[in-house]
Amino acid sequence: MKIPNDVELSLKGLIESFATPIFVKDREHRWVMFNESFCALVGRTREQLLGRSDYEFFPKEQADTFWAKDELVFTSGVENVNDEPITTASGETRWLNTTKTRFTDAGGVQRLVGCIRDRTIEKHATDELRLKSTLLQALDEASIVGTLLVAHADDRVVYANRRFAEIWDLPPEVAGTVDSRLIAAVLDKVVDPEAFQERIRYLYDHPEETSRDEILLRDGRVFERYSAPLRGAQDEYCGRVWNFRDITELRKLESLKAEVKQRRELASLKDQFVGTVSHELRTPLALVMTAVDSLRKGLAGDLSPKQRDVAELCHRNILRLSRMINNLLDISRLEAGTAKSRIGRLDLKDFLEDMAANYRMMGRVKSLKLQIAAAKDFPDVRADPEMLMQVLDILLDNAERFASKQIVVRASPTPGGARIEVIDDGPGVPPDRIADLFNKFSQVARSVGGGYKGTGLGLAICKEILALHGSTIHVDSPPGMGARFYFRLHAWEEPGAPHRRGKKGVSNHG
Numbered sequence: 309m310k311i312p313n314d315v316e317l318s319l320k321g322l323i324e325s326f327a328t329p330i331f332v333k334d335r336e337h338r339w340v341m342f343n344e345s346f347c348a349l350v351g352r353t354r355e356q357l358l359g360r361s362d363y364e365f366f367p368k369e370q371a372d373t374f375w376a377k378d379e380l381v382f383t384s385g386v387e388n389v390n391d392e393p394i395t396t397a398s399g400e401t402r403w404l405n406t407t408k409t410r411f412t413d414a415g416g417v418q419r420l421v422g423c424i425r426d427r428t429i430e431k432h433a434t435d436e437l438r439l440k441s442t443l444l445q446a447l448d449e450a451s452i453v454g455t456l457l458v459a460h461a462d463d464r465v466v467y468a469n470r471r472f473a474e475i476w477d478l479p480p481e482v483a484g485t486v487d488s489r490l491i492a493a494v495l496d497k498v499v500d501p502e503a504f505q506e507r508i509r510y511l512y513d514h515p516e517e518t519s520r521d522e523i524l525l526r527d528g529r530v531f532e533r534y535s536a537p538l539r540g541a542q543d544e545y546c547g548r549v550w551n552f553r554d555i556t557e558l559r560k561l562e563s564l565k566a567e568v569k570q571r572r573e574l575a576s577l578k579d580q581f582v583g584t585v586s587h588e589l590r591t592p593l594a595l596v597m598t599a600v601d602s603l604r605k606g607l608a609g610d611l612s613p614k615q616r617d618v619a620e621l622c623h624r625n626i627l628r629l630s631r632m633i634n635n636l637l638d639i640s641r642l643e644a645g646t647a648k649s650r651i652g653r654l655d656l657k658d659f660l661e662d663m664a665a666n667y668r669m670m671g672r673v674k675s676l677k678l679q680i681a682a683a684k685d686f687p688d689v690r691a692d693p694e695m696l697m698q699v700l701d702i703l704l705d706n707a708e709r710f711a712s713k714q715i716v717v718r719a720s721p722t723p724g725g726a727r728i729e730v731i732d733d734g735p736g737v738p739p740d741r742i743a744d745l746f747n748k749f750s751q752v753a754r755s756v757g758g759g760y761k762g763t764g765l766g767l768a769i770c771k772e773i774l775a776l777h778g779s780t781i782h783v784d785s786p787p788g789m790g791a792r793f794y795f796r797l798h799a800w801e802e803p804g805a806p807h808r809r810g811k812k813g814v815s816n817h818g
Contacts, residue, residue: 329424332411337361337378340419349404349426351397366395378420381408391427403431453553457538458487460515460547465490475531475554499524500796502722511535515545522555529556574748593633597626635765638698639748642772649776653800654691656726657682660719663700677714678704686719689726689797695773696797699781702766703730703793710734710791722796729794737785745783746771770795 323330324343332341339357347354352365362371373392381388387409393401405425412418454472458465463486473480482493491508495501504523511519518536525531534551602608603619611619641647664680700717707715711732718729737745744750751764767781774781774795785791 329426331422331424333378333420333422335382335418337375337420346424349396349402349424350394365397370394378408381410381420382418385410402426402428404428453551456490456550456552458547458550460538460545463487466547472552475552497525497527499526511548515548522559523552529554530559531555577749593626593629596622597630600626635769638769639765639772642769642776647772647776649692649695651690651692651777653688654693654696656686656689656691656719656728656797659693659696660717663697664717667704676708676711679714679716680719681716682719683721686721686726688800690800691777691797692773695776699770699773699795700728700730702770706766706793707732707734707791725796725798727794727796729792731790731792733790735790736788737783737791739785739787742783742785746781 320341323332323341326343327345329346329349330343331339331346334340338359338361340359342354342357347357350357350365357365362374366374370393377388377390377392380386387407389405389407391403391405393403395401403426405427407423409421410418411421451469451471454475455467455469456465456472457467465485465487472478473482476494476497478490478493482489491505495504498504507519507521511517515537518534520532520534523531523533532553532555534553536549537545538547538549540546600619600622603611604616604623638647660680660682664678667678704715704717707730711734713733716729716731718731720727746767747764748768749764750768770781778798779795781793781795783791783793
């Protein structure tokens with residue numbers, strides 16, 4: 309049955325009212341109705357298009373595709389949606405999203421109705437974005453920096469480049485998993501897993517902070533780690549980006565340069581000072597010590613109270629000078645590798661209790677409270693008792709000069725050993741001088757502090773002694789909140805068992 313003219317006119321008016329290109333084809337695939345938007349899209353007039361098919365305007369390959377899709381709609385009655393290119397009258401290729409459906413009128417006549425969305429601009433933008441993404445990925449994959457992106461909401465790894473998996477020696481299925489599994493996979497690779505985890509937890513708890521630090525690996529490598537918040541289009545916090553760079557060779561070069569410079573600067577001073585100590589100080593000092601001891605013991609007659617005070621003052625200053633000389637000779641032997649250590653199995657808890665008892669018996673820290681805070685159970689550790697006592701003696705002597713009310717010696721077990729801390733409640737160390745603390749002849753003044761000024765060798769001696777134990781010494785000193793010196797000792801392992809040791813002079817911090 310033929311559609312009444314008034315109905316056909318109404319249908320034409322309806323189609324024409326749409327800005328979206330719309331067309332109608334008969335069963336022979338010829339255009340029988342369309343709107344002006346469709347004409348504008350293909351670049352043809354009504355007269356050119358009416359009653360014609362795709363083969364008269366488009367390349368054969370395109371026309372074959374259009375015909376096949378139209379025929380499928382006619383025969384199946386199933387709506388067809390496709391992205392497809394067309395070539396306009398001007399030769400331009402445009403990308404269309406076309407929806408085609410079959411319409412059967414009251415007389416049983418079938419027609420095909422098509423609705424078109426021109427997505428050429430969208431496709432060009434998508435292609436450009438895809439190209440940029442591909443280029444960025446190619447650059448990232450060629451980078452020497454290992455990159456990891458972690459989503460905040462679900463601990464999911466959004467992206468891990470090839471270099472990340474490579475430098476951490478991780479299989480792809482682990483590198484692309486969740487952050488918690490990644491951390492577990494690399495813990496046995498770092499020297500200080502506890503500090504490594506603490507830093508990660510801190511940064512996730514403080515999403516606004518960026519961080520740059522260094523990680524020491526058990527195989528001797530050093531990684532620089534940089535982390536920053538990952539933000540979305542609306543500046544919302546989405547997670548964290550982690551970058552890892554292997555700076556092992558760079559640090560070796562820097563260390564070598566610094567060592568050469570330092571050796572040149574200190575060689576002359578050291579030779580001169582050691583010569584003075586050896587030939588001009590030790591012999592007369594021994595004579596003076598003998599004479600003062602004779603006076604103190606009354607061998608030269610009874611002394612008045614005032615004379616006894618003077619003798620005691622001389623005795624204390626001689627001991628001070630003797631300590632300075634011994635420190636100098638100790639650091640010389642340690643650096644030359646001639647210091648003899650007797651590292652063996654040590655019960656740390658008994659050792660600390662004996663140390664505290666000796667200090668109290670000798671009258672040390674008279675005006676201060678000395679607190680020993682030690683856990684109940686400790687693994688036996690690898691240590692030379694005399695050298696360890698020398699380290700603690702230096703740290704306690706240092707704490708005595710600056711503490712206000714108390715000194716705390718804290719010991720706690722850690723994975724693979726024990727951690728020892730000496731804490732004072734003094735004014736703390738200036739932040740810009742912390743890096744100099746463990747250098748030879750370096751004296752860092754605090755805002756208050758009594759006692760004498762030594763040679764600046766004590767902490768350098770601690771550093772060298774702990775290096776013999778495969779450990780390092782560190783300090784935390786928030787401004788105005790005292791100082792906390794700490795180091796780790798390795799657990800005792802029976803002879804023949806594999807033993808992992810830290811690297812001399814390199815931080816165990818993660």
